[in-house]
Amino acid sequence: MTVSQSPQEGTHAPAASSALISGAGASAALLVVLFGSFMDLLDATIVTVAAPAIAQDLGAGDAQIQWTIAAYVLALGAGLITGGRLGDQYGRKRLFMIGLAGFMLTSALCALAADPGMLIGMRAAQGLTAGIMVPQVFGIIRASFAPGERAKAFGAYGAVQGLASVAGPLLGGLLVDGDLFDLGWRTIFWINVPVSILALIIGAKVLPESRSTSTARLDLLGALLAASGILLLLLPIIQTETGGWTWASYALLAAGIIVLAIFLAYERRLTGRGNEPVFDPALLRIRAFAIGLSASVLFFGGIGSFFLTLSVYLQNGTDRTAWETGLVILPYALGSIITSGLGVALAAKAGRALLITGSLTIAASQLVLWAIIRDGNDPGYWHLALALLIGGLGLGLAAPILVNVVLAGIPGRNAGAAGGLLSTVNQIGGAIGIAVLGTVFFTAVTGSTTGTPGLADYGHALSIALVVSAVLYVVAALVMLALPKTAAEHVDQ
Numbered sequence: 495m496t497v498s499q500s501p502q503e504g505t506h507a508p509a510a511s512s513a514l515i516s517g518a519g520a521s522a523a524l525l526v527v528l529f530g531s532f533m534d535l536l537d538a539t540i541v542t543v544a545a546p547a548i549a550q551d552l553g554a555g556d557a558q559i560q561w562t563i564a565a566y567v568l569a570l571g572a573g574l575i576t577g578g579r580l581g582d583q584y585g586r587k588r589l590f591m592i593g594l595a596g597f598m599l600t601s602a603l604c605a606l607a608a609d610p611g612m613l614i615g616m617r618a619a620q621g622l623t624a625g626i627m628v629p630q631v632f633g634i635i636r637a638s639f640a641p642g643e644r645a646k647a648f649g650a651y652g653a654v655q656g657l658a659s660v661a662g663p664l665l666g667g668l669l670v671d672g673d674l675f676d677l678g679w680r681t682i683f684w685i686n687v688p689v690s691i692l693a694l695i696i697g698a699k700v701l702p703e704s705r706s707t708s709t710a711r712l713d714l715l716g717a718l719l720a721a722s723g724i725l726l727l728l729l730p731i732i733q734t735e736t737g738g739w740t741w742a743s744y745a746l747l748a749a750g751i752i753v754l755a756i757f758l759a760y761e762r763r764l765t766g767r768g769n770e771p772v773f774d775p776a777l778l779r780i781r782a783f784a785i786g787l788s789a790s791v792l793f794f795g796g797i798g799s800f801f802l803t804l805s806v807y808l809q810n811g812t813d814r815t816a817w818e819t820g821l822v823i824l825p826y827a828l829g830s831i832i833t834s835g836l837g838v839a840l841a842a843k844a845g846r847a848l849l850i851t852g853s854l855t856i857a858a859s860q861l862v863l864w865a866i867i868r869d870g871n872d873p874g875y876w877h878l879a880l881a882l883l884i885g886g887l888g889l890g891l892a893a894p895i896l897v898n899v900v901l902a903g904i905p906g907r908n909a910g911a912a913g914g915l916l917s918t919v920n921q922i923g924g925a926i927g928i929a930v931l932g933t934v935f936f937t938a939v940t941g942s943t944t945g946t947p948g949l950a951d952y953g954h955a956l957s958i959a960l961v962v963s964a965v966l967y968v969v970a971a972l973v974m975l976a977l978p979k980t981a982a983e984h985v986d987q
Contacts, residue, residue: 522696522699522700523700524635524639526693527635528631528654529692530594530597530628530693532654532658533597533686534570534627536658536665537601537686538570538798539662539663539801540669541562541566541617542563542666542798542805543662543666543670543823544670544682544816545559545563545802545805546805546806546816547670547678547679547816548562548613551678552609552610552613553609553610554613556939556940557732557933557936558611558614559806560802560928560932560936561610561617562613562617563798563802563928564728564928565614565617565621566617566621566624567798567922567928568724568921568922569618569619569620569621569622569624569625569721570622570624570625570628570921571917571918571919571921571924572621572721572922573621573622573623573717574625574628574914574918574921575629575717575914575917576625576712576713576714576772577589577593577626577627577628577629577630578629578633579712579713579770580626580712581626581630581705582705583705583706585704586637586705587630587697587701587702589626589627589630590627590697591698591701593623593626594623594627594690594694594697595690595694597690598687598694599623600616600619600623601620602683602684602686603616603619604617605677605680605683605684606680634702634704637702637704638704662827663819663820663823664824665682667815667817667818667819667820667821668817669681669682669685670682670817671815671816713764716757716773719756719757719760720754720772722753723750723751723753723757724750724754724926725750726746726750727750727751729746729750730744730746730747731929731930732929732933761773761774761775762775772915773915777912780903780904781903781976782900782902783903783912785973785974785976786897787916789896789970789973790896790897790900790916790920790923791919791922791926792923792966792970793853793896793923793970794893794921794924794927795926795931795966796856796966798924799931799932799935800885800931801823803955805819806952807867807952807953807955807956808822810947811947811949811951811953811956812872812949812952822875822879822882824879825879825880825883825886826882826883826889828883828886829882829886829888830887830889831886831890833852833887833891834890834891836891837852837894838894841895841981842981843980845895845978845979846899846975846977846978846979846980848891848895849895850974851892852890852891852893853888853892853967853968854888854967855884855885855887856888856892857963857964857968857971858964859884859885860961860963861961862880862881863878863881864957864960864964866878867953868957869953870949870950870954897916897917897920899977899978899980900912900916900978901913901916902978902981903977903978931959934955934958934962935958935959936955938955939951939954
Protein backbone atom coordinates (compact mmCIF):
# COMPACT_ATOMS: atom_id res chain seq x y z
CA MET A 495 0.00 0.00 0.00
CA THR A 496 2.41 2.53 -1.27
CA VAL A 497 1.75 6.19 -0.52
CA SER A 498 2.43 8.46 -3.44
CA GLN A 499 3.73 11.96 -3.37
CA SER A 500 1.68 14.91 -2.13
CA PRO A 501 0.89 17.81 -4.45
CA GLN A 502 3.84 19.88 -3.32
CA GLU A 503 6.29 17.21 -4.21
CA GLY A 504 6.14 17.14 -7.94
CA THR A 505 7.64 19.44 -10.44
CA HIS A 506 8.16 22.90 -9.12
CA ALA A 507 9.39 25.13 -11.90
CA PRO A 508 7.08 27.94 -13.01
CA ALA A 509 4.89 27.36 -16.00
CA ALA A 510 5.65 29.46 -19.04
CA SER A 511 3.00 28.26 -21.45
CA SER A 512 -0.26 27.12 -19.95
CA ALA A 513 -3.95 27.57 -20.48
CA LEU A 514 -6.39 27.67 -17.60
CA ILE A 515 -9.40 25.48 -18.23
CA SER A 516 -12.82 25.24 -16.66
CA GLY A 517 -16.16 23.52 -16.93
CA ALA A 518 -16.51 20.21 -18.75
CA GLY A 519 -12.98 20.48 -20.20
CA ALA A 520 -11.47 20.82 -16.75
CA SER A 521 -13.43 17.85 -15.44
CA ALA A 522 -12.38 15.68 -18.38
CA ALA A 523 -8.72 16.69 -18.06
CA LEU A 524 -8.75 16.02 -14.33
CA LEU A 525 -10.38 12.64 -14.91
CA VAL A 526 -7.63 11.62 -17.33
CA VAL A 527 -4.72 12.51 -15.05
CA LEU A 528 -6.46 10.90 -12.10
CA PHE A 529 -6.84 7.73 -14.16
CA GLY A 530 -3.07 7.71 -14.55
CA SER A 531 -2.50 8.20 -10.82
CA PHE A 532 -5.06 5.54 -9.97
CA MET A 533 -3.36 2.92 -12.14
CA ASP A 534 0.04 3.74 -10.67
CA LEU A 535 -1.21 3.42 -7.09
CA LEU A 536 -3.24 0.33 -7.96
CA ASP A 537 -0.22 -1.46 -9.41
CA ALA A 538 1.79 -0.72 -6.28
CA THR A 539 -0.72 -2.64 -4.12
CA ILE A 540 -2.41 -5.17 -6.38
CA VAL A 541 0.69 -7.29 -6.99
CA THR A 542 1.21 -8.08 -3.30
CA VAL A 543 -2.09 -9.99 -3.20
CA ALA A 544 -1.28 -11.79 -6.45
CA ALA A 545 2.29 -12.66 -5.41
CA PRO A 546 1.62 -16.26 -4.28
CA ALA A 547 -0.29 -17.02 -7.50
CA ILE A 548 2.54 -15.53 -9.57
CA ALA A 549 5.10 -17.60 -7.71
CA GLN A 550 3.14 -20.80 -8.25
CA ASP A 551 2.44 -20.22 -11.95
CA LEU A 552 5.91 -19.02 -12.98
CA GLY A 553 7.88 -21.12 -10.53
CA ALA A 554 9.32 -17.96 -9.00
CA GLY A 555 11.46 -18.17 -5.89
CA ASP A 556 11.11 -15.94 -2.86
CA ALA A 557 13.82 -13.54 -4.04
CA GLN A 558 12.17 -13.24 -7.46
CA ILE A 559 8.84 -12.35 -5.87
CA GLN A 560 10.58 -9.64 -3.84
CA TRP A 561 12.15 -8.28 -7.03
CA THR A 562 8.78 -8.31 -8.80
CA ILE A 563 7.55 -5.72 -6.30
CA ALA A 564 10.80 -3.92 -5.48
CA ALA A 565 11.79 -3.44 -9.14
CA TYR A 566 8.63 -1.44 -9.81
CA VAL A 567 8.99 0.72 -6.70
CA LEU A 568 12.71 1.35 -7.24
CA ALA A 569 12.27 2.24 -10.92
CA LEU A 570 9.36 4.54 -10.07
CA GLY A 571 11.46 6.35 -7.48
CA ALA A 572 14.37 6.67 -9.90
CA GLY A 573 12.13 8.17 -12.56
CA LEU A 574 10.14 10.71 -10.54
CA ILE A 575 12.46 13.73 -10.55
CA THR A 576 13.80 13.12 -14.05
CA GLY A 577 10.26 12.57 -15.29
CA GLY A 578 9.14 15.84 -13.76
CA ARG A 579 11.95 17.77 -15.41
CA LEU A 580 11.27 16.14 -18.77
CA GLY A 581 7.71 17.40 -18.51
CA ASP A 582 8.88 20.89 -17.54
CA GLN A 583 11.14 21.02 -20.59
CA TYR A 584 9.24 19.17 -23.33
CA GLY A 585 5.62 19.60 -22.26
CA ARG A 586 3.66 17.97 -19.48
CA LYS A 587 0.80 16.72 -21.66
CA ARG A 588 3.27 15.17 -24.09
CA LEU A 589 5.19 13.38 -21.34
CA PHE A 590 2.02 12.27 -19.58
CA MET A 591 0.76 10.70 -22.80
CA ILE A 592 4.15 9.08 -23.48
CA GLY A 593 4.27 7.73 -19.93
CA LEU A 594 0.69 6.46 -20.12
CA ALA A 595 1.32 4.72 -23.45
CA GLY A 596 4.48 3.17 -22.03
CA PHE A 597 2.61 2.07 -18.92
CA MET A 598 0.00 0.38 -21.11
CA LEU A 599 2.63 -1.41 -23.22
CA THR A 600 4.70 -2.59 -20.24
CA SER A 601 1.53 -3.75 -18.44
CA ALA A 602 0.72 -5.95 -21.44
CA LEU A 603 4.29 -7.30 -21.44
CA CYS A 604 3.99 -8.06 -17.72
CA ALA A 605 0.81 -10.01 -18.48
CA LEU A 606 2.65 -11.95 -21.20
CA ALA A 607 5.65 -12.79 -19.00
CA ALA A 608 6.80 -16.35 -19.59
CA ASP A 609 9.23 -16.54 -16.68
CA PRO A 610 10.17 -14.62 -13.53
CA GLY A 611 13.07 -12.82 -15.21
CA MET A 612 10.84 -11.34 -17.90
CA LEU A 613 8.26 -10.27 -15.33
CA ILE A 614 10.87 -8.54 -13.16
CA GLY A 615 12.33 -6.73 -16.16
CA MET A 616 8.91 -5.58 -17.37
CA ARG A 617 7.94 -4.47 -13.86
CA ALA A 618 11.05 -2.28 -13.78
CA ALA A 619 10.10 -0.84 -17.17
CA GLN A 620 6.55 -0.32 -15.93
CA GLY A 621 7.89 1.59 -12.92
CA LEU A 622 9.98 3.82 -15.17
CA THR A 623 6.96 4.69 -17.31
CA ALA A 624 5.01 5.48 -14.14
CA GLY A 625 7.91 7.69 -13.09
CA ILE A 626 7.45 9.64 -16.32
CA MET A 627 3.66 9.84 -16.00
CA VAL A 628 3.01 10.59 -12.32
CA PRO A 629 4.94 13.91 -11.95
CA GLN A 630 2.98 15.39 -14.85
CA VAL A 631 -0.25 15.05 -12.86
CA PHE A 632 0.77 17.76 -10.42
CA GLY A 633 2.26 19.98 -13.11
CA ILE A 634 -0.88 19.74 -15.26
CA ILE A 635 -3.14 20.57 -12.32
CA ARG A 636 -1.04 23.58 -11.31
CA ALA A 637 -0.71 24.92 -14.83
CA SER A 638 -4.29 24.29 -15.92
CA PHE A 639 -6.52 25.18 -12.98
CA ALA A 640 -7.17 28.57 -11.43
CA PRO A 641 -6.03 28.86 -7.78
CA GLY A 642 -9.60 28.60 -6.53
CA GLU A 643 -10.13 25.32 -8.40
CA ARG A 644 -6.70 23.87 -7.71
CA ALA A 645 -7.49 22.84 -4.13
CA LYS A 646 -10.52 20.88 -5.33
CA ALA A 647 -8.40 19.15 -7.96
CA PHE A 648 -5.79 18.15 -5.39
CA GLY A 649 -8.61 17.02 -3.11
CA ALA A 650 -9.84 14.74 -5.88
CA TYR A 651 -6.31 13.37 -6.15
CA GLY A 652 -6.36 12.57 -2.44
CA ALA A 653 -9.67 10.78 -2.86
CA VAL A 654 -8.18 8.72 -5.69
CA GLN A 655 -5.31 7.72 -3.39
CA GLY A 656 -7.80 6.45 -0.84
CA LEU A 657 -9.85 4.64 -3.47
CA ALA A 658 -6.77 2.95 -4.93
CA SER A 659 -5.63 1.79 -1.49
CA VAL A 660 -9.01 0.09 -0.99
CA ALA A 661 -9.40 -1.18 -4.54
CA GLY A 662 -5.90 -2.66 -4.92
CA PRO A 663 -6.17 -5.65 -2.54
CA LEU A 664 -9.84 -6.28 -3.33
CA LEU A 665 -9.50 -6.02 -7.11
CA GLY A 666 -6.32 -8.10 -7.03
CA GLY A 667 -8.06 -10.85 -5.09
CA LEU A 668 -11.14 -10.72 -7.29
CA LEU A 669 -9.17 -10.92 -10.53
CA VAL A 670 -6.88 -13.71 -9.36
CA ASP A 671 -9.70 -15.86 -7.98
CA GLY A 672 -12.03 -14.98 -10.87
CA ASP A 673 -9.52 -16.43 -13.34
CA LEU A 674 -11.14 -14.64 -16.28
CA PHE A 675 -10.46 -16.40 -19.60
CA ASP A 676 -8.15 -18.75 -17.66
CA LEU A 677 -5.67 -15.88 -17.33
CA GLY A 678 -5.35 -16.03 -13.53
CA TRP A 679 -3.01 -13.38 -12.08
CA ARG A 680 -2.27 -11.96 -15.54
CA THR A 681 -5.58 -10.10 -15.51
CA ILE A 682 -4.16 -7.67 -12.90
CA PHE A 683 -1.95 -6.33 -15.70
CA TRP A 684 -4.32 -6.78 -18.64
CA ILE A 685 -6.88 -4.54 -16.95
CA ASN A 686 -4.53 -1.57 -17.41
CA VAL A 687 -4.73 -1.85 -21.21
CA PRO A 688 -8.36 -0.88 -21.95
CA VAL A 689 -8.30 1.79 -19.23
CA SER A 690 -5.12 3.29 -20.71
CA ILE A 691 -6.53 3.27 -24.25
CA LEU A 692 -9.61 5.16 -23.06
CA ALA A 693 -7.49 7.67 -21.15
CA LEU A 694 -5.21 8.20 -24.17
CA ILE A 695 -8.15 8.89 -26.47
CA ILE A 696 -9.76 11.37 -24.08
CA GLY A 697 -6.43 12.90 -23.03
CA ALA A 698 -5.43 13.67 -26.60
CA LYS A 699 -8.54 15.85 -26.91
CA VAL A 700 -8.87 17.52 -23.52
CA LEU A 701 -5.48 17.80 -21.82
CA PRO A 702 -3.86 21.26 -22.11
CA GLU A 703 -0.15 21.57 -22.83
CA SER A 704 2.19 23.43 -20.48
CA ARG A 705 5.91 23.64 -19.85
CA SER A 706 8.39 25.51 -17.70
CA THR A 707 10.58 28.54 -18.29
CA SER A 708 13.51 26.64 -16.78
CA THR A 709 16.36 25.81 -19.18
CA ALA A 710 18.28 23.57 -16.76
CA ARG A 711 19.78 20.45 -18.35
CA LEU A 712 18.54 17.06 -17.23
CA ASP A 713 20.81 15.23 -14.82
CA LEU A 714 20.33 11.83 -16.42
CA LEU A 715 23.77 10.59 -15.38
CA GLY A 716 23.06 11.51 -11.76
CA ALA A 717 19.75 9.63 -11.83
CA LEU A 718 21.46 6.59 -13.37
CA LEU A 719 24.27 6.60 -10.79
CA ALA A 720 21.81 6.87 -7.89
CA ALA A 721 19.60 4.04 -9.17
CA SER A 722 22.63 1.83 -9.93
CA GLY A 723 24.15 2.36 -6.49
CA ILE A 724 20.92 1.49 -4.70
CA LEU A 725 20.36 -1.53 -6.93
CA LEU A 726 23.85 -2.83 -6.12
CA LEU A 727 23.09 -2.48 -2.40
CA LEU A 728 19.72 -4.23 -2.62
CA LEU A 729 20.81 -7.11 -4.84
CA PRO A 730 22.88 -9.08 -2.28
CA ILE A 731 20.30 -8.42 0.46
CA ILE A 732 17.41 -9.92 -1.51
CA GLN A 733 19.53 -12.78 -2.86
CA THR A 734 20.66 -13.77 0.65
CA GLU A 735 17.79 -16.23 1.09
CA THR A 736 18.69 -18.19 -2.03
CA GLY A 737 22.46 -17.99 -2.14
CA GLY A 738 23.59 -16.88 1.30
CA TRP A 739 26.34 -14.33 1.87
CA THR A 740 29.31 -14.99 -0.40
CA TRP A 741 32.31 -12.98 -1.51
CA ALA A 742 30.20 -11.78 -4.44
CA SER A 743 27.60 -10.38 -2.01
CA TYR A 744 30.19 -8.29 -0.23
CA ALA A 745 31.67 -7.21 -3.55
CA LEU A 746 28.27 -5.95 -4.69
CA LEU A 747 27.81 -4.05 -1.43
CA ALA A 748 31.22 -2.44 -1.83
CA ALA A 749 30.46 -1.58 -5.46
CA GLY A 750 27.17 0.01 -4.39
CA ILE A 751 28.92 2.19 -1.82
CA ILE A 752 31.55 3.23 -4.38
CA VAL A 753 28.91 4.11 -7.00
CA LEU A 754 26.96 6.19 -4.47
CA ALA A 755 30.17 7.99 -3.48
CA ILE A 756 30.80 8.76 -7.17
CA PHE A 757 27.19 9.96 -7.40
CA LEU A 758 27.67 12.42 -4.52
CA ALA A 759 30.92 13.72 -5.99
CA TYR A 760 29.31 14.17 -9.41
CA GLU A 761 26.32 16.01 -7.90
CA ARG A 762 28.66 18.37 -5.99
CA ARG A 763 30.47 19.08 -9.25
CA LEU A 764 27.20 19.88 -11.04
CA THR A 765 26.12 22.16 -8.22
CA GLY A 766 29.45 23.98 -8.35
CA ARG A 767 28.87 24.67 -12.05
CA GLY A 768 25.47 26.21 -11.31
CA ASN A 769 23.48 23.32 -12.83
CA GLU A 770 20.48 21.57 -11.25
CA PRO A 771 21.44 18.07 -10.03
CA VAL A 772 19.06 15.26 -9.13
CA PHE A 773 20.33 15.59 -5.57
CA ASP A 774 21.95 18.70 -4.13
CA PRO A 775 24.39 17.48 -1.43
CA ALA A 776 24.06 20.87 0.28
CA LEU A 777 20.57 19.79 1.36
CA LEU A 778 22.14 17.33 3.78
CA ARG A 779 23.51 20.30 5.74
CA ILE A 780 19.92 21.33 6.49
CA ARG A 781 19.14 19.50 9.72
CA ALA A 782 15.41 19.10 9.06
CA PHE A 783 16.07 17.55 5.67
CA ALA A 784 18.70 15.09 6.87
CA ILE A 785 16.40 13.99 9.68
CA GLY A 786 13.45 13.89 7.30
CA LEU A 787 15.30 11.55 4.93
CA SER A 788 15.96 9.13 7.79
CA ALA A 789 12.36 9.30 8.98
CA SER A 790 11.03 8.71 5.47
CA VAL A 791 13.18 5.65 4.85
CA LEU A 792 12.19 4.13 8.20
CA PHE A 793 8.50 4.95 7.83
CA PHE A 794 7.89 3.96 4.22
CA GLY A 795 10.30 1.04 4.40
CA GLY A 796 7.83 -0.96 6.45
CA ILE A 797 4.70 -0.54 4.34
CA GLY A 798 5.33 -2.49 1.13
CA SER A 799 7.18 -5.29 2.91
CA PHE A 800 4.35 -5.66 5.44
CA PHE A 801 1.70 -6.30 2.82
CA LEU A 802 3.93 -8.68 0.88
CA THR A 803 4.74 -10.81 3.92
CA LEU A 804 1.16 -10.66 5.25
CA SER A 805 -0.24 -11.74 1.87
CA VAL A 806 2.14 -14.70 1.63
CA TYR A 807 1.31 -15.70 5.23
CA LEU A 808 -2.43 -15.52 4.63
CA GLN A 809 -2.39 -17.46 1.35
CA ASN A 810 0.47 -19.93 1.80
CA GLY A 811 0.16 -20.28 5.57
CA THR A 812 -3.56 -20.10 6.36
CA ASP A 813 -4.74 -21.25 2.90
CA ARG A 814 -6.92 -18.19 2.32
CA THR A 815 -7.74 -17.31 -1.26
CA ALA A 816 -6.51 -14.11 -2.89
CA TRP A 817 -10.02 -12.61 -2.52
CA GLU A 818 -10.16 -13.53 1.17
CA THR A 819 -6.71 -11.98 1.59
CA GLY A 820 -7.97 -8.76 0.04
CA LEU A 821 -10.87 -8.72 2.48
CA VAL A 822 -8.48 -9.17 5.40
CA ILE A 823 -6.35 -6.24 4.23
CA LEU A 824 -9.39 -4.01 3.61
CA PRO A 825 -9.63 -2.67 7.22
CA TYR A 826 -6.09 -1.28 6.91
CA ALA A 827 -7.09 0.76 3.88
CA LEU A 828 -10.32 1.90 5.53
CA GLY A 829 -8.44 2.96 8.65
CA SER A 830 -6.06 5.11 6.63
CA ILE A 831 -8.98 6.79 4.87
CA ILE A 832 -10.69 7.53 8.21
CA THR A 833 -7.72 9.42 9.68
CA SER A 834 -6.02 10.92 6.62
CA GLY A 835 -8.40 13.88 6.51
CA LEU A 836 -7.86 14.51 10.21
CA GLY A 837 -4.10 14.38 9.78
CA VAL A 838 -4.12 16.89 6.93
CA ALA A 839 -6.51 19.22 8.80
CA LEU A 840 -4.38 19.30 11.95
CA ALA A 841 -0.93 19.24 10.31
CA ALA A 842 -0.47 23.02 10.52
CA LYS A 843 -0.96 22.89 14.30
CA ALA A 844 0.39 19.52 15.37
CA GLY A 845 2.24 17.95 12.45
CA ARG A 846 5.10 16.43 14.41
CA ALA A 847 2.80 15.08 17.11
CA LEU A 848 0.66 13.41 14.43
CA LEU A 849 3.71 11.81 12.82
CA ILE A 850 4.89 10.39 16.13
CA THR A 851 1.40 9.22 17.06
CA GLY A 852 0.94 7.59 13.66
CA SER A 853 4.27 5.78 13.81
CA LEU A 854 3.67 4.48 17.34
CA THR A 855 0.14 3.42 16.38
CA ILE A 856 1.53 1.38 13.48
CA ALA A 857 4.10 -0.17 15.84
CA ALA A 858 1.29 -1.04 18.26
CA SER A 859 -0.72 -2.67 15.48
CA GLN A 860 2.30 -4.78 14.51
CA LEU A 861 2.63 -5.99 18.09
CA VAL A 862 -1.09 -6.72 18.35
CA LEU A 863 -0.84 -8.78 15.17
CA TRP A 864 2.25 -10.51 16.57
CA ALA A 865 0.30 -11.48 19.69
CA ILE A 866 -2.51 -12.87 17.54
CA ILE A 867 -0.40 -15.12 15.31
CA ARG A 868 2.50 -16.13 17.55
CA ASP A 869 0.75 -19.24 18.90
CA GLY A 870 0.85 -20.79 15.43
CA ASN A 871 -2.91 -21.10 15.01
CA ASP A 872 -5.01 -19.66 12.20
CA PRO A 873 -6.44 -16.38 13.52
CA GLY A 874 -10.01 -15.46 12.75
CA TYR A 875 -10.99 -12.63 10.45
CA TRP A 876 -12.06 -10.17 13.13
CA HIS A 877 -8.87 -10.57 15.15
CA LEU A 878 -6.83 -9.79 12.05
CA ALA A 879 -9.18 -6.98 11.04
CA LEU A 880 -8.79 -5.23 14.41
CA ALA A 881 -4.99 -5.27 14.24
CA LEU A 882 -4.99 -4.04 10.65
CA LEU A 883 -7.55 -1.31 11.34
CA ILE A 884 -5.26 0.05 14.07
CA GLY A 885 -2.35 0.10 11.62
CA GLY A 886 -4.41 1.88 9.00
CA LEU A 887 -5.44 4.57 11.48
CA GLY A 888 -1.76 5.21 12.20
CA LEU A 889 -0.84 5.30 8.52
CA GLY A 890 -3.55 7.85 7.77
CA LEU A 891 -2.31 10.17 10.51
CA ALA A 892 1.30 10.22 9.35
CA ALA A 893 1.79 9.30 5.68
CA PRO A 894 -0.04 12.21 3.99
CA ILE A 895 1.77 14.91 6.00
CA LEU A 896 5.31 13.58 6.48
CA VAL A 897 6.80 15.46 3.54
CA ASN A 898 5.10 18.73 4.47
CA VAL A 899 6.36 18.54 8.05
CA VAL A 900 9.89 18.02 6.77
CA LEU A 901 9.51 20.92 4.33
CA ALA A 902 8.57 23.25 7.20
CA GLY A 903 12.20 23.23 8.30
CA ILE A 904 13.63 23.94 4.84
CA PRO A 905 14.17 27.40 3.33
CA GLY A 906 11.68 28.30 0.61
CA ARG A 907 14.31 28.39 -2.13
CA ASN A 908 15.12 24.72 -1.41
CA ALA A 909 11.59 23.48 -0.80
CA GLY A 910 10.85 22.35 -4.36
CA ALA A 911 14.05 20.34 -4.76
CA ALA A 912 13.74 18.89 -1.25
CA GLY A 913 10.10 17.90 -1.77
CA GLY A 914 10.82 16.15 -5.05
CA LEU A 915 13.76 14.31 -3.55
CA LEU A 916 11.75 13.23 -0.52
CA SER A 917 9.14 11.75 -2.87
CA THR A 918 11.88 9.71 -4.50
CA VAL A 919 13.27 8.63 -1.12
CA ASN A 920 9.79 7.44 -0.08
CA GLN A 921 9.77 5.03 -3.01
CA ILE A 922 13.36 3.94 -2.47
CA GLY A 923 12.60 3.39 1.22
CA GLY A 924 9.80 1.07 0.17
CA ALA A 925 12.20 -0.91 -2.02
CA ILE A 926 14.73 -1.16 0.82
CA GLY A 927 12.01 -2.37 3.18
CA ILE A 928 10.90 -5.07 0.75
CA ALA A 929 14.52 -6.17 0.41
CA VAL A 930 15.38 -6.24 4.12
CA LEU A 931 12.14 -7.30 5.83
CA GLY A 932 11.15 -9.55 2.94
CA THR A 933 14.47 -11.36 3.26
CA VAL A 934 14.03 -11.67 7.04
CA PHE A 935 10.61 -13.24 6.46
CA PHE A 936 11.52 -15.69 3.68
CA THR A 937 14.75 -16.74 5.40
CA ALA A 938 12.80 -17.50 8.58
CA VAL A 939 10.25 -19.54 6.60
CA THR A 940 12.85 -21.79 4.97
CA GLY A 941 15.05 -21.89 8.06
CA SER A 942 12.30 -23.22 10.35
CA THR A 943 11.66 -26.46 8.44
CA THR A 944 13.41 -28.99 6.25
CA GLY A 945 10.19 -29.92 4.45
CA THR A 946 7.27 -28.01 2.99
CA PRO A 947 6.56 -24.96 5.18
CA GLY A 948 3.24 -24.97 7.01
CA LEU A 949 1.13 -22.56 9.02
CA ALA A 950 3.45 -22.62 12.02
CA ASP A 951 6.48 -21.85 9.83
CA TYR A 952 4.82 -18.90 8.09
CA GLY A 953 3.45 -17.66 11.41
CA HIS A 954 6.91 -17.85 12.99
CA ALA A 955 8.44 -15.95 10.08
CA LEU A 956 5.78 -13.23 10.11
CA SER A 957 6.18 -12.88 13.88
CA ILE A 958 9.87 -12.11 13.46
CA ALA A 959 9.23 -9.62 10.66
CA LEU A 960 6.52 -7.90 12.72
CA VAL A 961 8.79 -7.43 15.72
CA VAL A 962 11.57 -6.01 13.54
CA SER A 963 9.07 -3.71 11.81
CA ALA A 964 7.60 -2.53 15.12
CA VAL A 965 11.08 -1.64 16.38
CA LEU A 966 11.76 0.33 13.19
CA TYR A 967 8.55 2.35 13.65
CA VAL A 968 9.48 3.12 17.24
CA VAL A 969 12.89 4.30 16.01
CA ALA A 970 11.12 6.37 13.34
CA ALA A 971 9.02 8.01 16.06
CA LEU A 972 12.16 8.87 18.02
CA VAL A 973 13.77 10.37 14.92
CA MET A 974 10.63 12.42 14.29
CA LEU A 975 11.09 14.15 17.65
CA ALA A 976 13.70 16.30 15.91
CA LEU A 977 11.40 17.38 13.05
CA PRO A 978 9.60 20.76 12.95
CA LYS A 979 6.47 20.96 15.13
CA THR A 980 4.09 21.90 12.32
CA ALA A 981 3.71 21.26 8.61
CA ALA A 982 4.63 23.76 5.92
CA GLU A 983 1.77 25.79 4.56
CA HIS A 984 0.72 24.88 1.04
CA VAL A 985 2.54 27.05 -1.48
CA ASP A 986 2.34 26.54 -5.23
CA GLN A 987 5.88 26.02 -6.42
